[in-house]
Amino acid sequence: xxxxxxxxxxxPFGVVxxxxxxxxxxxxxxxxxxxxxxxxGSAQLVALELWADPAPVLxxxxxxxxxxxxxxxxxxxxxxxxxxxxxxxxxGSLATLVDHSFAMAIAEQRAGGRDAGYLLGNGLxxxxxxxxxxxxxxxxxxxxxxxxxxxxxxxxxxxxxxILVPLWRGARVDALPxxxxxxxALAAHRAGWPVPLPLLLGTFAGAGLGAWIELRxxxxxxWKP
Amino acid sequence: MELRPDVLLAILGMALVTYACRxxxxxxxxxxxxxxxxxxxxxxxxxxxxxxxVTPPLLAGGAPVWAGAVVVVVVQIAVRNIxxxxxxxxxxxWGLHAALGLGG
Numbered sequence: 001x002x003x004x005x006x007x008x009x010x011x012p013f014g015v016v017x018x019x020x021x022x023x024x025x026x027x028x029x030x031x032x033x034x035x036x037x038x039x040x041g042s043a044q045l046v047a048l049e050l051w052a053d054p055a056p057v058l059x060x061x062x063x064x065x066x067x068x069x070x071x072x073x074x075x076x077x078x079x080x081x082x083x084x085x086x087x088x089x090x091x092g093s094l095a096t097l098v099d100h101s102f103a104m105a106i107a108e109q110r111a112g113g114r115d116a117g118y119l120l121g122n123g124l125x126x127x128x129x130x131x132x133x134x135x136x137x138x139x140x141x142x143x144x145x146x147x148x149x150x151x152x153x154x155x156x157x158x159x160x161x162x163i164l165v166p167l168w169r170g171a172r173v174d175a176l177p178x179x180x181x182x183x184x185a186l187a188a189h190r191a192g193w194p195v196p197l198p199l200l201l202g203t204f205a206g207a208g209l210g211a212w213i214e215l216r217x218x219x220x221x222x223w224k225p
Numbered sequence: 226m227e228l229r230p231d232v233l234l235a236i237l238g239m240a241l242v243t244y245a246c247r248x249x250x251x252x253x254x255x256x257x258x259x260x261x262x263x264x265x266x267x268x269x270x271x272x273x274x275x276x277x278x279v280t281p282p283l284l285a286g287g288a289p290v291w292a293g294a295v296v297v298v299v300v301q302i303a304v305r306n307i308x309x310x311x312x313x314x315x316x317x318x319w320g321l322h323a324a325l326g327l328g329g
Contacts, residue, residue, distance in 0.1 A: 012311040027227035030236065037240035046278060047239060055231040061238030068246040070271040073264075075251030082251055094248040151319040154293050155311050157282055160275040161294055162301040162310035167272040174272055181273035182280035189281040202277025203270065210273065211265035 010041075010100070010126070011133055016155040017044050018137020023146055023153075024051040028138060035134040039127055040098065042163070043067040045156050050195035063196040066203060074102045081109060081116040089120060096123025099163075176213065181206025289325065293318030 021031040026048075038044055046067050047060040075082065075094055082090060093116070101122040108118050146152055168174055185202025193201075259267075283294055297314035301307070 010308060012308045012315075016311070026232065027229075029228050030232045033228070033233070034236045034239070037236060038243050040243050042275075043239065043243060047235075055229070055235040057231065057235045057238055060235040061242055064239035065242040065246070067274060068243045069267070070274065071243075071246045072250030072254060073267050075247060075249075076254035079251060079255045091248060094251055095244060097247045151289065151322040152315060154286075154290055154318040155315045157279050157286075157290070158293065158297045158311040158314035159307065160279050161297045161314070162307045164272065164275045164279075165298060165301040165310075166305070167275070169272075174269075177269050177273055178276045181276045185277035186280050186284065198281065199274070199277050202280070203274045204266075206273030206276065207266050207269035210269035211262050214265045214269075215261055 010130065012155065013041055013159050014130055014133030015137035015140070016153075016159065017041060017048065018134040018139070019141030019144075019146055019152065020045070020048045020156065021134070022138045022141035023148060024048050025053060026051075026138075028135070028142075031138045032131070032135060036127075036131050038064065039096070039130065040064070040068055040071075041130070042160070045159065046196065046199065049156065059194070059196055063199065066196065066200055071097060071099075071102075074099075078102070078105055078109070078119065081105070081119060084116050089117075093120040093123060096120060096127050098123065098126060101126055173210070173214075177206040177210030179206075180209050289318045289321035292321055 017035070018031065021034070021044075026034070034044060043064040046063045050056055050059055050063060074097055078097075082093065085093060097119070101119060104122055105119045108115075181202045183202075184205040185198045188198035188201050258264075279294075283290060286294075293314040296317045297310045300313045301310040304310070
């Protein structure tokens with residue numbers, strides 16, 4: 001299976017989410033449900049970060065929306081494959097779409113691959129291993145009773161830092177938007193604004209600036225997914 | 226097997242918007258070309274999102290967290306494996322945390 005080395009690399013990420021779910025007081029069943037239905041590591045991580053009792057329904061939903069908006073262009077980019085699927089295969093393929101399976105599918109598509117089942121196969125493989133790792137993390141975290149503020153939770157920041165590395169497209173494109181995103185999030189956070197407002201404001205301030213610079217710089221660019 | 230109604234509601238809310246992003250992108254963006262500004266905005270979204278997420282806790286973190294952050298980025302550039310980068314970063318942060326007598 002082509003996704004094998006990949007889900008070995010995702011192991012610590014899943015374990016962290018499981019441990020964090022246990023630390024935030026989510027039961028085994030609740031963690032299993034969130035992981036299998038939402039199936040989006042970054043969104044789960046951000047939502048867990050702002051988790052409280054009673055559950056922050058609106059904040060968690062908004063956080064998931066903001067974090068996962070990035071997946072919208074992925075489906076459009078894979079349209080040449082997806083157009084050949086019908087019914088549950090089409091909507092099931094879309095349900096298992098994640099950054100990793102997208103990256104692999106795009107690479108396969110560019111290499112001339114014509115098998116649309118590649119996306120669903122990889123997606124399902126990642127889904128199964130993801131749910132298993134998170135649940136293992138939840139069991140381990142429940143046993144160890146990891147206290148809040150433990151250095152283990154640096155793993156959440158580490159996960160996003162490592163995701164950022166391949167996203168960097170060079171200083172000319174990304175330096176200013178990223179700087180503004182960080183500063184605005186920091187200012188909103190220091191001002192004591194409730195989560196996920198700092199994340200929301202930082203993200204759209206940075207991305208808005210980036211888009212504005214791009215359009216001003218070279219007229220209207222074409223759609224490059 | 227505890228399943229509280231408020232937690233269930235939050236999970237369903239997250240699942241719903243997440244699936245809307247996945248499927249909606251295909252269903253809508255392939256039929257309708259969004260204005261260039263929206264397209265550019267979507268391209269910039271992931272990077273800005275993760276930067277906005279990590280900045281406040283990074284600055285509040287102190288020396289062990291800063292050292293761990295550098296290690297994560299260096300390992301990710303070197304081996305291109307998220308798992309390895311996370312493990313190396315946590316090990317350094319945890320080690321420094323213990324060495325500096327901060328507990329853990």
